[in-house]
Amino acid sequence: MSATVAMILVLAAGTYAFRLVGPALHGRVELPVRVQELLTAGAVVLLVALLATGALTEGGGFAGWARPAGVLVGGVLAWRKAPFVVVVLGAAATTAALRAAGIA
Protein backbone atom coordinates (compact mmCIF):
# COMPACT_ATOMS: atom_id res chain seq x y z
CA MET A 1 0.00 0.00 0.00
CA SER A 2 2.77 2.45 0.85
CA ALA A 3 4.26 1.69 -2.57
CA THR A 4 0.97 2.79 -4.14
CA VAL A 5 1.02 5.99 -2.09
CA ALA A 6 4.60 6.64 -3.22
CA MET A 7 3.60 6.00 -6.85
CA ILE A 8 0.73 8.51 -6.63
CA LEU A 9 2.94 11.12 -4.95
CA VAL A 10 5.79 10.72 -7.47
CA LEU A 11 3.37 10.88 -10.41
CA ALA A 12 1.57 13.88 -8.88
CA ALA A 13 4.78 15.79 -8.08
CA GLY A 14 6.32 15.08 -11.49
CA THR A 15 3.15 16.06 -13.34
CA TYR A 16 2.83 19.26 -11.31
CA ALA A 17 6.47 20.10 -12.02
CA PHE A 18 5.85 19.72 -15.77
CA ARG A 19 2.79 21.95 -15.52
CA LEU A 20 4.58 24.58 -13.46
CA VAL A 21 7.29 25.13 -16.12
CA GLY A 22 5.23 27.67 -18.06
CA PRO A 23 3.66 29.65 -15.18
CA ALA A 24 6.96 29.69 -13.24
CA LEU A 25 8.98 31.03 -16.15
CA HIS A 26 6.40 33.47 -17.46
CA GLY A 27 7.42 37.10 -16.96
CA ARG A 28 10.78 36.09 -15.49
CA VAL A 29 12.47 34.81 -18.61
CA GLU A 30 12.09 36.88 -21.76
CA LEU A 31 11.51 34.50 -24.64
CA PRO A 32 12.31 35.59 -28.20
CA VAL A 33 9.24 36.16 -30.42
CA ARG A 34 10.22 33.18 -32.58
CA VAL A 35 10.30 30.88 -29.53
CA GLN A 36 6.87 32.11 -28.38
CA GLU A 37 5.53 31.43 -31.87
CA LEU A 38 6.97 27.93 -31.80
CA LEU A 39 5.43 27.28 -28.36
CA THR A 40 1.94 28.13 -29.59
CA ALA A 41 2.49 26.13 -32.77
CA GLY A 42 3.93 23.28 -30.68
CA ALA A 43 0.76 23.16 -28.56
CA VAL A 44 -1.35 22.82 -31.70
CA VAL A 45 1.04 20.18 -33.08
CA LEU A 46 0.64 18.20 -29.83
CA LEU A 47 -3.17 18.55 -29.89
CA VAL A 48 -3.39 17.39 -33.53
CA ALA A 49 -1.10 14.42 -32.77
CA LEU A 50 -3.23 13.61 -29.71
CA LEU A 51 -6.45 13.67 -31.68
CA ALA A 52 -4.94 11.58 -34.50
CA THR A 53 -3.51 8.91 -32.19
CA GLY A 54 -6.59 9.10 -29.94
CA ALA A 55 -8.92 8.62 -32.91
CA LEU A 56 -7.05 5.75 -34.54
CA THR A 57 -5.06 3.86 -31.93
CA GLU A 58 -5.60 2.07 -28.64
CA GLY A 59 -2.81 0.38 -26.70
CA GLY A 60 -0.37 0.71 -29.62
CA GLY A 61 -2.72 -0.93 -32.16
CA PHE A 62 -5.70 0.02 -34.31
CA ALA A 63 -8.66 1.24 -32.25
CA GLY A 64 -11.28 -0.47 -34.44
CA TRP A 65 -13.62 1.19 -36.97
CA ALA A 66 -16.32 2.65 -34.71
CA ARG A 67 -14.16 5.28 -33.04
CA PRO A 68 -12.40 6.73 -36.13
CA ALA A 69 -15.76 6.73 -37.97
CA GLY A 70 -17.27 8.82 -35.17
CA VAL A 71 -14.31 11.21 -35.13
CA LEU A 72 -14.54 11.51 -38.94
CA VAL A 73 -18.23 12.47 -38.68
CA GLY A 74 -17.29 15.02 -36.00
CA GLY A 75 -14.50 16.33 -38.24
CA VAL A 76 -16.81 16.74 -41.23
CA LEU A 77 -19.36 18.54 -39.04
CA ALA A 78 -16.61 20.83 -37.70
CA TRP A 79 -15.37 21.49 -41.24
CA ARG A 80 -18.93 22.46 -42.25
CA LYS A 81 -18.89 24.84 -39.25
CA ALA A 82 -21.57 23.01 -37.32
CA PRO A 83 -21.95 24.18 -33.68
CA PHE A 84 -19.53 22.59 -31.20
CA VAL A 85 -22.33 20.64 -29.47
CA VAL A 86 -23.38 19.07 -32.78
CA VAL A 87 -19.76 18.10 -33.55
CA VAL A 88 -19.22 16.38 -30.20
CA LEU A 89 -22.61 14.68 -29.95
CA GLY A 90 -22.45 13.69 -33.63
CA ALA A 91 -19.11 11.95 -33.08
CA ALA A 92 -20.23 10.12 -29.92
CA ALA A 93 -23.61 9.14 -31.40
CA THR A 94 -22.02 7.72 -34.56
CA THR A 95 -19.58 5.59 -32.59
CA ALA A 96 -22.29 4.49 -30.15
CA ALA A 97 -24.64 3.57 -33.05
CA LEU A 98 -21.92 1.58 -34.84
CA ARG A 99 -21.12 -0.32 -31.63
CA ALA A 100 -24.81 -0.99 -31.02
CA ALA A 101 -24.91 -2.42 -34.56
CA GLY A 102 -22.07 -4.76 -33.67
CA ILE A 103 -19.16 -2.88 -35.29
CA ALA A 104 -16.37 -2.45 -32.77
Added chain:
Amino acid sequence: MVENMRSVQRTPASTAVASSCDPGLFRDVSLVCLAGGVVGVSFGAIAVAGGLPVWVPVVMSLLVYAGSAQFSAVGVLLAGGGPVAAAATGLLLNTRTAAFSLAVAEHIGRGRLARLVGAHLVTDETVAFTLAQRDPARRRAAFWISGLGMFAVWNTGVLAGALAGSALGDTARYGLDAAFPAVLVALVLPSLRGDADIRRAALPGAALALAVTPAVPAGVPVLVALAGLVLHGRGRRRAGRRSV
Protein backbone atom coordinates in the same frame (compact mmCIF):
# COMPACT_ATOMS: atom_id res chain seq x y z
CA MET B 1 -14.79 27.26 -32.73
CA VAL B 2 -14.39 30.95 -33.47
CA GLU B 3 -17.03 30.63 -36.13
CA ASN B 4 -19.23 28.63 -33.79
CA MET B 5 -18.92 31.31 -31.16
CA ARG B 6 -20.17 33.94 -33.57
CA SER B 7 -23.23 31.93 -34.49
CA VAL B 8 -23.95 31.33 -30.83
CA GLN B 9 -23.75 35.02 -30.00
CA ARG B 10 -26.68 35.71 -32.27
CA THR B 11 -28.92 33.62 -30.05
CA PRO B 12 -30.10 35.14 -26.74
CA ALA B 13 -27.89 34.42 -23.76
CA SER B 14 -29.38 31.63 -21.69
CA THR B 15 -27.08 32.04 -18.70
CA ALA B 16 -27.12 35.22 -16.63
CA VAL B 17 -23.59 34.65 -15.31
CA ALA B 18 -22.36 34.55 -18.84
CA SER B 19 -23.28 38.16 -19.57
CA SER B 20 -19.69 39.35 -19.21
CA CYS B 21 -18.28 36.31 -20.97
CA ASP B 22 -19.30 34.29 -23.93
CA PRO B 23 -22.41 32.18 -23.33
CA GLY B 24 -21.28 29.85 -26.09
CA LEU B 25 -18.08 29.20 -24.16
CA PHE B 26 -20.06 28.14 -21.07
CA ARG B 27 -22.17 25.80 -23.13
CA ASP B 28 -19.19 24.24 -24.93
CA VAL B 29 -17.20 23.86 -21.71
CA SER B 30 -20.23 22.34 -19.94
CA LEU B 31 -20.58 19.74 -22.64
CA VAL B 32 -16.91 18.72 -22.41
CA CYS B 33 -17.21 18.70 -18.60
CA LEU B 34 -20.22 16.40 -18.83
CA ALA B 35 -18.35 13.99 -21.10
CA GLY B 36 -15.29 14.24 -18.83
CA GLY B 37 -17.45 13.53 -15.79
CA VAL B 38 -18.73 10.30 -17.35
CA VAL B 39 -15.17 9.24 -18.18
CA GLY B 40 -14.25 10.09 -14.56
CA VAL B 41 -17.04 7.82 -13.33
CA SER B 42 -15.65 5.02 -15.49
CA PHE B 43 -12.12 5.64 -14.17
CA GLY B 44 -13.32 5.38 -10.55
CA ALA B 45 -15.35 2.28 -11.36
CA ILE B 46 -12.53 0.51 -13.24
CA ALA B 47 -10.02 1.18 -10.45
CA VAL B 48 -12.31 -0.14 -7.71
CA ALA B 49 -13.57 -3.06 -9.80
CA GLY B 50 -9.91 -4.02 -10.34
CA GLY B 51 -9.42 -4.34 -6.57
CA LEU B 52 -7.99 -0.95 -5.57
CA PRO B 53 -9.45 0.75 -2.46
CA VAL B 54 -11.79 3.72 -3.07
CA TRP B 55 -9.26 6.31 -1.93
CA VAL B 56 -6.67 5.38 -4.59
CA PRO B 57 -8.58 6.66 -7.67
CA VAL B 58 -10.00 9.59 -5.66
CA VAL B 59 -6.68 10.86 -4.25
CA MET B 60 -4.94 10.16 -7.54
CA SER B 61 -7.49 12.24 -9.45
CA LEU B 62 -7.14 15.19 -7.08
CA LEU B 63 -3.33 15.16 -7.02
CA VAL B 64 -2.36 13.89 -10.48
CA TYR B 65 -5.42 15.21 -12.36
CA ALA B 66 -4.60 13.86 -15.81
CA GLY B 67 -7.05 11.39 -17.34
CA SER B 68 -4.84 9.45 -19.72
CA ALA B 69 -1.98 9.17 -17.21
CA GLN B 70 -4.37 7.99 -14.50
CA PHE B 71 -5.91 5.31 -16.72
CA SER B 72 -2.45 4.13 -17.76
CA ALA B 73 -0.97 4.12 -14.26
CA VAL B 74 -3.94 2.22 -12.83
CA GLY B 75 -3.84 -0.11 -15.82
CA VAL B 76 -0.20 -0.92 -15.09
CA LEU B 77 -0.96 -1.43 -11.37
CA LEU B 78 -3.92 -3.73 -12.07
CA ALA B 79 -1.88 -5.70 -14.58
CA GLY B 80 0.70 -6.29 -11.84
CA GLY B 81 3.30 -4.02 -13.46
CA GLY B 82 4.37 -2.51 -10.14
CA PRO B 83 4.35 1.08 -8.87
CA VAL B 84 7.62 2.14 -10.52
CA ALA B 85 6.36 1.18 -13.99
CA ALA B 86 3.00 2.81 -13.21
CA ALA B 87 4.61 6.12 -12.22
CA ALA B 88 7.00 6.05 -15.19
CA THR B 89 4.16 5.43 -17.67
CA GLY B 90 2.09 8.26 -16.20
CA LEU B 91 5.03 10.69 -16.17
CA LEU B 92 5.92 9.91 -19.78
CA LEU B 93 2.31 10.63 -20.81
CA ASN B 94 2.33 13.92 -18.91
CA THR B 95 5.60 15.25 -20.35
CA ARG B 96 3.55 17.14 -22.92
CA THR B 97 1.97 19.27 -20.18
CA ALA B 98 5.32 21.10 -19.85
CA ALA B 99 5.00 22.30 -23.45
CA PHE B 100 1.30 23.08 -22.92
CA SER B 101 2.01 25.09 -19.77
CA LEU B 102 4.53 27.22 -21.68
CA ALA B 103 1.98 27.84 -24.45
CA VAL B 104 -0.79 29.06 -22.10
CA ALA B 105 1.36 30.65 -19.36
CA GLU B 106 0.55 34.22 -20.35
CA HIS B 107 -3.20 33.52 -20.09
CA ILE B 108 -3.01 32.05 -16.58
CA GLY B 109 -2.13 35.34 -14.86
CA ARG B 110 0.83 36.71 -12.95
CA GLY B 111 -0.13 36.42 -9.28
CA ARG B 112 1.60 33.74 -7.24
CA LEU B 113 -1.67 31.99 -6.40
CA ALA B 114 -2.87 32.13 -10.02
CA ARG B 115 0.39 30.55 -11.19
CA LEU B 116 0.34 27.80 -8.55
CA VAL B 117 -3.35 26.91 -8.99
CA GLY B 118 -3.42 27.50 -12.75
CA ALA B 119 -0.49 25.12 -13.33
CA HIS B 120 -2.50 22.23 -11.87
CA LEU B 121 -5.37 22.94 -14.31
CA VAL B 122 -3.28 22.63 -17.50
CA THR B 123 -4.84 19.77 -19.49
CA ASP B 124 -5.30 18.95 -23.19
CA GLU B 125 -8.83 20.36 -23.07
CA THR B 126 -8.06 23.60 -21.21
CA VAL B 127 -5.21 24.33 -23.64
CA ALA B 128 -7.41 23.59 -26.65
CA PHE B 129 -10.21 25.82 -25.30
CA THR B 130 -7.77 28.61 -24.42
CA LEU B 131 -5.96 28.71 -27.76
CA ALA B 132 -9.26 28.55 -29.68
CA GLN B 133 -10.28 32.04 -28.43
CA ARG B 134 -9.50 35.19 -30.40
CA ASP B 135 -8.29 37.71 -27.83
CA PRO B 136 -6.32 37.62 -24.54
CA ALA B 137 -9.35 38.40 -22.32
CA ARG B 138 -11.35 35.52 -23.78
CA ARG B 139 -8.34 33.22 -23.62
CA ARG B 140 -7.90 33.93 -19.94
CA ALA B 141 -11.61 33.40 -19.26
CA ALA B 142 -11.58 30.17 -21.28
CA PHE B 143 -8.58 28.84 -19.36
CA TRP B 144 -10.13 29.41 -15.94
CA ILE B 145 -13.70 28.44 -16.80
CA SER B 146 -12.67 25.20 -18.51
CA GLY B 147 -9.91 24.53 -15.95
CA LEU B 148 -12.03 24.89 -12.83
CA GLY B 149 -15.08 23.28 -14.44
CA MET B 150 -13.15 20.23 -15.64
CA PHE B 151 -11.39 19.83 -12.28
CA ALA B 152 -14.66 19.92 -10.32
CA VAL B 153 -16.57 17.59 -12.62
CA TRP B 154 -13.72 15.11 -13.19
CA ASN B 155 -13.09 14.62 -9.47
CA THR B 156 -16.79 14.42 -8.62
CA GLY B 157 -17.18 11.83 -11.38
CA VAL B 158 -14.25 9.74 -10.13
CA LEU B 159 -15.62 9.77 -6.56
CA ALA B 160 -19.09 8.76 -7.79
CA GLY B 161 -17.63 5.98 -9.93
CA ALA B 162 -15.43 4.67 -7.12
CA LEU B 163 -18.44 4.56 -4.75
CA ALA B 164 -21.11 3.36 -7.18
CA GLY B 165 -18.91 0.93 -9.03
CA SER B 166 -19.80 -0.10 -12.52
CA ALA B 167 -23.43 1.13 -12.56
CA LEU B 168 -22.81 2.84 -15.91
CA GLY B 169 -21.60 -0.37 -17.48
CA ASP B 170 -19.08 -0.23 -20.30
CA THR B 171 -18.73 3.46 -21.20
CA ALA B 172 -17.44 2.51 -24.66
CA ARG B 173 -21.10 2.03 -25.51
CA TYR B 174 -21.71 5.81 -25.27
CA GLY B 175 -19.03 6.53 -27.86
CA LEU B 176 -17.22 8.94 -25.53
CA ASP B 177 -13.85 7.72 -26.78
CA ALA B 178 -14.79 9.35 -30.10
CA ALA B 179 -16.07 12.52 -28.40
CA PHE B 180 -12.67 13.61 -27.06
CA PRO B 181 -10.75 13.50 -30.36
CA ALA B 182 -13.78 15.28 -31.91
CA VAL B 183 -13.56 18.01 -29.24
CA LEU B 184 -9.92 18.55 -30.22
CA VAL B 185 -10.82 18.59 -33.94
CA ALA B 186 -13.44 21.29 -33.33
CA LEU B 187 -10.99 23.36 -31.27
CA VAL B 188 -7.90 23.14 -33.50
CA LEU B 189 -9.61 23.29 -36.90
CA PRO B 190 -9.74 27.12 -37.02
CA SER B 191 -5.94 27.35 -36.43
CA LEU B 192 -5.27 24.63 -39.00
CA ARG B 193 -7.48 26.36 -41.54
CA GLY B 194 -6.20 29.86 -40.95
CA ASP B 195 -2.48 29.28 -40.47
CA ALA B 196 -0.47 27.51 -43.18
CA ASP B 197 2.61 27.45 -40.93
CA ILE B 198 0.80 25.49 -38.25
CA ARG B 199 -0.69 23.15 -40.84
CA ARG B 200 2.77 22.52 -42.29
CA ALA B 201 4.05 21.51 -38.83
CA ALA B 202 0.99 19.73 -37.41
CA LEU B 203 -0.05 17.40 -40.22
CA PRO B 204 3.35 15.71 -40.82
CA GLY B 205 3.81 15.69 -37.03
CA ALA B 206 0.56 13.76 -36.55
CA ALA B 207 1.47 11.35 -39.36
CA LEU B 208 4.83 10.72 -37.69
CA ALA B 209 3.10 10.14 -34.32
CA LEU B 210 0.80 7.56 -35.91
CA ALA B 211 3.70 5.85 -37.65
CA VAL B 212 5.70 5.34 -34.46
CA THR B 213 2.74 4.43 -32.21
CA PRO B 214 3.10 0.63 -32.56
CA ALA B 215 6.81 0.77 -31.76
CA VAL B 216 7.21 3.16 -28.82
CA PRO B 217 5.74 3.48 -25.28
CA ALA B 218 2.50 5.46 -24.76
CA GLY B 219 3.14 9.19 -24.50
CA VAL B 220 6.14 9.17 -26.84
CA PRO B 221 4.22 9.45 -30.18
CA VAL B 222 2.85 12.96 -29.48
CA LEU B 223 6.31 14.11 -28.38
CA VAL B 224 7.77 12.77 -31.63
CA ALA B 225 5.14 14.87 -33.46
CA LEU B 226 6.95 17.99 -32.26
CA ALA B 227 9.61 17.20 -34.89
CA GLY B 228 7.04 18.68 -37.30
CA LEU B 229 8.00 22.09 -35.89
CA VAL B 230 11.14 22.10 -38.08
CA LEU B 231 8.73 22.78 -40.96
CA HIS B 232 7.13 25.74 -39.13
CA GLY B 233 8.01 29.02 -40.85
CA ARG B 234 9.43 27.35 -43.95
CA GLY B 235 6.90 29.06 -46.22
CA ARG B 236 7.73 32.48 -44.90
CA ARG B 237 11.46 31.94 -45.27
CA ARG B 238 10.93 30.77 -48.81
CA ALA B 239 8.91 33.91 -49.46
CA GLY B 240 12.01 35.89 -48.51
CA ARG B 241 10.74 37.48 -45.29
CA ARG B 242 12.73 37.34 -42.07
CA SER B 243 11.10 34.97 -39.63
CA VAL B 244 12.70 36.15 -36.38
